[in-house]
Amino acid sequence: MARSSKLVIALLHIFAWSFLDILEISNGTETDIYCLRSIKESLEDPYNNFKSWDFSYNTEDFICKFVGVDCWRIDENKVLNIKLENMGLKGHFPREIENCTSIMGLDLSGNELTGTIPSDISLLLPNVTSLDLSSNNFAGEIPKSIVNCDHLNVLRPIKSL
Template structure:
């Protein structure tokens, strides 16, 4: 009887660790998206309309930031980044590759310089890039 109780207890611990890992992973992925967007913001050297400097704030969910769209079901993950025609200047940081659910990325009609980060190649869901 004692051996069976120990086995049940061990299985319960393994199951709890599994649930914690699932929950922690979801939070880390969501915070990874936010971190990637904040890294992008930090590489903007000129924002003439102060769109990113005023709207992209950790006081609100990144899914409500201007130009950012997230998927609706499950955890919030960035699926679209549309910052076209905002007069932005800067570079694209490698952290953009952490937006693993990104399908649409439009930064046309801005003034980005430097190299495209190799991490863009990690975005296997990306369908549209301008």
């Protein structure tokens, strides 16, 4: 009897942890979808590069098929990298990027982004390992908080006005 109750307890633990993993993935998925939708809405896209960013589909991996978006795994909607280089995008640095909670790489180089780089960039991109904001029209200094991006390995030179 003791053996079967231990088995039941073990199975319950496995079920509980599996359920929590599902909740975590769902949470990440919803925030990543919100992140990308917000980025699309906040940037002017004169060359219609965001044409593939169609949020009416709700399949398991639909955002992973967007131009410039890499996911951790093809069967989930968790953003690994956003690569929007040389797309002629206009606007300010998209603060909504903080909702892509699993993002490791961001490349917004070669666009026409203006304004300043957020002073709290390390909070917006806490896990970023690669960041390229070069060849834009950012004004002001590179924020000192960039040194707080603990995992940053690659930083392309940022030319500011």
